[in-house]
Amino acid sequence: MVSTDGRDTRWVEHREARRRALVEDTLRAIRRHGAGVGMDEIAAQAATSKTVIYRHFGDRAGLYAAVVASVHDFIHHDLAAAVELTDPEDLSVLARDLADAYLGLVERDPEIYRFVLSPPSADAAASVDPYGGLPELIGGHVTKAIAAHLRRSGQDPACAPTWGHGLVGFIRAAADQWMAAEHREPKAVVLARIDAFFTPALATGLAAVPQLQEQK
Numbered sequence: 105m106v107s108t109d110g111r112d113t114r115w116v117e118h119r120e121a122r123r124r125a126l127v128e129d130t131l132r133a134i135r136r137h138g139a140g141v142g143m144d145e146i147a148a149q150a151a152t153s154k155t156v157i158y159r160h161f162g163d164r165a166g167l168y169a170a171v172v173a174s175v176h177d178f179i180h181h182d183l184a185a186a187v188e189l190t191d192p193e194d195l196s197v198l199a200r201d202l203a204d205a206y207l208g209l210v211e212r213d214p215e216i217y218r219f220v221l222s223p224p225s226a227d228a229a230a231s232v233d234p235y236g237g238l239p240e241l242i243g244g245h246v247t248k249a250i251a252a253h254l255r256r257s258g259q260d261p262a263c264a265p266t267w268g269h270g271l272v273g274f275i276r277a278a279a280d281q282w283m284a285a286e287h288r289e290p291k292a293v294v295l296a297r298i299d300a301f302f303t304p305a306l307a308t309g310l311a312a313v314p315q316l317q318e319q320k
Contacts, residue, residue, distance in 0.1 A: 123160050126150055127174050130167060131216060139218035165228035172220050176236045179209055187245045195253045195310060198246065199302030200295065203275045207291050210279050217283060239276055243269035250310075259313040267309070271302070 129150035130141075137145045143164060147154045161167040186205035190198050210217050223229035247268030251261035275298065282294050 119160070123170065124174075126152075126157060126160055126167075127170050130171055131174070134171075134216050134219050135213065139215045139222055141219070164224045165231070168219075168224050168228050169232045171216075172232055172234060172236055175216060175220050176238050179206075180238060180241055182209055183242045184245050187242070187249050190249065192249065192253055192256075195250060196303050196307035197299075198249065199271055199275070199306060200299040202242075202246065202271070203278070203295055203298045206275055206279055207282070207295060210283060211291050214283060221280070235276070239269070239272050243272040246271055253310070254313055258315050259310075260316050263309075263313060267306075274298075274302075 130146050133141050133146045133149035136149065143154045143157065146167075147157060150157070157167060161170060183202065183205055186201050187198070190201045221234050223232060223234065243265075245268075247264045250268050251264035254261040254264065278294065278298065282288060
């Protein structure tokens with residue numbers, strides 16, 4: 105039986121805590137200096153040296169990957185909560201609720217959003233997905249919500265994956281375009297457009313889904 109040295113465990117925990125702290129300092133530096141923040145500015149924010157940062161993350165690409173993972177965890181939590189809070193009996197407003205949550209996150213931290221979507225190097229771009237599987241995760245939540253609603257109504261849930269993942273993809277693309285615009289419109293304007301398009305479409309679509317056939 106192999107025993108674990110308590111000192112080794114404490115060292116691993118210390119390194120993980122230090123990495124988390126450096127990621128938080130990097131996020132603060134991004135908010136302060138913008139998406140193009142330099143390593144010198146990040147080191148100054150963390151009150152340390154670039155050497156220490158590289159020791160924990162290897163290079164800027166490694167730090168970028170850690171920041172992306174942290175941001176994805178935060179966004180996933182908030183968007184999953186938005187789906188959960190949507191009235192299951194009135195899923196026509198699901199697009200509006202999800203868009204409101206996503207655009208709100210983007211609006212509160214625009215520089216961090218831009219940072220995540222701008223890998224620092226070709227190597228980082230090749231090895232780190234800026235979306236990190238997030239659309240698939242949120243699409244899965246939306247799919248489950250739609251499927252559960254249809255099953256409760258005795259309807260065929262086969263359309264749920266197409267609608268769920270398609271809805272998330274649309275909102276993500278709309279948010280990217282919104283953030284890239286030279287003159288960004290108020291969030292309420294974009295949200296109203298999404299609401300005007302998807303709420304009646306979902307209401308009509310959900311009502312038109314055929315009933316499940318009883319198995320004989």
